Amino acid sequence: MKDKYIDLIEQSFDFPQDEFSVEDNELNFHDIPLMELIKQYGTPLKITYLPKISQQINRAKRMFNVAMAKVDYKGSYNYCYCTKSSHFSFVLEEAMKNDIHLETSSAYDIHIINALYDGGIIDKDRYIICNGFKRPQYVENIAQLVNDGFSNTIPVLDNKEELELFEDSFTKKCKVGIRIACEEEPKFDFYTSRLGIRYNDIVDFYKAKLRNSKKFQLKMLHFFINTGIKDTAYYWNELSKCMNVYCELKAICPELDSLNVGGGFPIKNSLNFEYDYEYLTEEIVAQIKNICQRNGVEEPNIFTEFGSFTVGESGAVLYSIVNQKQQNDRENWYMIDSSFITTLPDTWGINQRYIMLAVNNWDKEYQRVLLGGLTCDSEDFYNSECHTSAIFLPKLEAGNTQYIGFFHTGAYQESLGGFGGIQHCLIPAPKHVIIDRDKSDNEYYTRLFAKEQSYRSMLRILGY
Incomplete structure (x- = not known):
C-alpha cells in the first residue's frame, strides 16, 4: 500500500x-x-x-532574442528589474551582474540607484525607468539623476500634471515616457487602471505639452496589464490598442522609439505549474512587429520590467x-x-x-x-x-x-x-x-x- x-x-x-x-x-x-x-x-x-536570479534574467533575455530573430525584429530588447519586488542589496548586486537596467517606484528608490553607482555596480549609461505617482521629493531625486549625467533616466508620466513638476527641477534635457491607463479585466472592481493617462488623451497631450518642448523628449510608451501576461483575448486586445496609440504617436513624434510592456511573467507556484513562456514571448514580439508593419512605422525597442519573475x-x-x-x-x-x-x-x-x-x-x-x-x-x-x-x-x-x-x-x-x-x-x-x-x-x-x-x-x- x-x-x-x-x-x-x-x-x-x-x-x-x-x-x-x-x-x-x-x-x-x-x-x-x-x-x-x-x-x-x-x-x-x-x-x-x-544563482536563480541570474538564471531567470538570462532565460528571459534568451527568449526575447530568439523571438526577435525569428521575425527579423529590428528593435532591441532591454531587461529592467523592478526594484519594489525586493530592494535588498544582495538581490540588486546579483541582478546587475547580467547587464540589465532598473525600474524605480518612489523617491527613496533613487538613493538605491546612487548607492549602486557609488559602489561601482552600475554606470550612468544604465536605463533607469521611473514609474509611480510623482510627489515633489521623487521629482527632485529623479532630477538629481538627470542633472548628474544619468543620461538614460526616463521618468514615465503617470498623469498630465507631473510634467509641470518636472519643468522647474531639470536643468538638462530629459527623456520621458507616458504610461497608458489600460482597461482592467471585466471581472475587476473598476473599469480603468488608476495608473497612467487615458488612451484618448495621450496624442492631444503630446501635441500640447511635449511636441515643442525644449526640455523634454518623448522616448517611451508604457503599457502594463495588472493581471500579468496571459494568453487571453483581453491581453491581446489591450496590447493591440496600445500599439495603435504607439503608431499614431510615432507618426508625429520621430523621437519615440521604445515600448515598455511592463512585467507580468508569473512564477511557479505549484509542482504542476504550466506556462508557455516561449510562446507568449514570441507572440508579443510578433504582434508588435505586425501592427508596426501595417502602420508603416519602425518597430520599437522593447523594455520589460520583470520583478517577481526575477527574484x-x-x-x-x-x-x-x-x-x-x-x-x-x-x-x-x-x-x-x-x-x-x-x-x-x-x-x-x-x-x-x-x-x-x-x-x-x-x-x-x-x-x-x-x-x-x-x-x-x-x-x-x-x-x-x-x-x-x-x-x-x-x-x-x-x-x-x-x-x-x-x-x-x-x-x-x-x-x-x-x-x-x-x-x-x-x-x-x-x-x-x-x-x-x-x-x-x-x-x-x-x-x-x-x-x-x-x-x-x-x-x-x-x-x-
Whole structure:
C-alpha cells in the first residue's frame, strides 16, 4: 500500500523537478540539502538562492532574442528589474551582474540607484525607468539623476500634471515616457487602471505639452496589464490598442522609439505549474512587429520590467512544526514556529499560494492537516494548495521534529511584512541566509544576512 509522503508526491506530480529532489527521505532545493541548513541555522529561516536570479534574467533575455530573430525584429530588447519586488542589496548586486537596467517606484528608490553607482555596480549609461505617482521629493531625486549625467533616466508620466513638476527641477534635457491607463479585466472592481493617462488623451497631450518642448523628449510608451501576461483575448486586445496609440504617436513624434510592456511573467507556484513562456514571448514580439508593419512605422525597442519573475523563485522559508492540535474530528492543526502574517503576508493578504513541501520524513505516512501560525489572529493560517483544497504532510512522531518549506517566496514578502520592524503580536523576523555557488567548483556556500530580530530592536522602535 502506497501511503507514504513520497508516494503521494510522486503519484500527484512529475517529480523530481529541476529545483526539487529527495535524497535519504530529505528534500534538496537546487541540490542543497535543506536539513543541513536547518541544523546549522535553525528555524524559522528565510533563504535566498542567488544563482536563480541570474538564471531567470538570462532565460528571459534568451527568449526575447530568439523571438526577435525569428521575425527579423529590428528593435532591441532591454531587461529592467523592478526594484519594489525586493530592494535588498544582495538581490540588486546579483541582478546587475547580467547587464540589465532598473525600474524605480518612489523617491527613496533613487538613493538605491546612487548607492549602486557609488559602489561601482552600475554606470550612468544604465536605463533607469521611473514609474509611480510623482510627489515633489521623487521629482527632485529623479532630477538629481538627470542633472548628474544619468543620461538614460526616463521618468514615465503617470498623469498630465507631473510634467509641470518636472519643468522647474531639470536643468538638462530629459527623456520621458507616458504610461497608458489600460482597461482592467471585466471581472475587476473598476473599469480603468488608476495608473497612467487615458488612451484618448495621450496624442492631444503630446501635441500640447511635449511636441515643442525644449526640455523634454518623448522616448517611451508604457503599457502594463495588472493581471500579468496571459494568453487571453483581453491581453491581446489591450496590447493591440496600445500599439495603435504607439503608431499614431510615432507618426508625429520621430523621437519615440521604445515600448515598455511592463512585467507580468508569473512564477511557479505549484509542482504542476504550466506556462508557455516561449510562446507568449514570441507572440508579443510578433504582434508588435505586425501592427508596426501595417502602420508603416519602425518597430520599437522593447523594455520589460520583470520583478517577481526575477527574484521570486530564488526565495524559500523553512519552519518547524512545534505542536499538533486536533480541534475536532476533521481539523488537525500543525502549528509552525512563526507566523504567516509576518513572514509570508501574501498568503494572508491576497490568498497567495506557494509550493509547500515537507523537508524531512518523506518515508512516513501522510495525513491531511491545516497549518497555523503563532499569532492570536484567526487569519494566521494556511489551508490549501494551488492544485488542491487541502494540505498533506507526514504524520508526526515523538522526538522526530517535522520541518516544512515554502518555496518561490522571494518577491515582496519582506517589504510587505515589514522587515526589521514591528511584527504582528511581536513575532520576530526570522534569520535570513544567502546561498551562492563558487564559480571554480560549483560548491554552494552560505552567509548570514540577518540574525533573528531581537526584542531590544523592537523595544527601541516602540520607544522603550
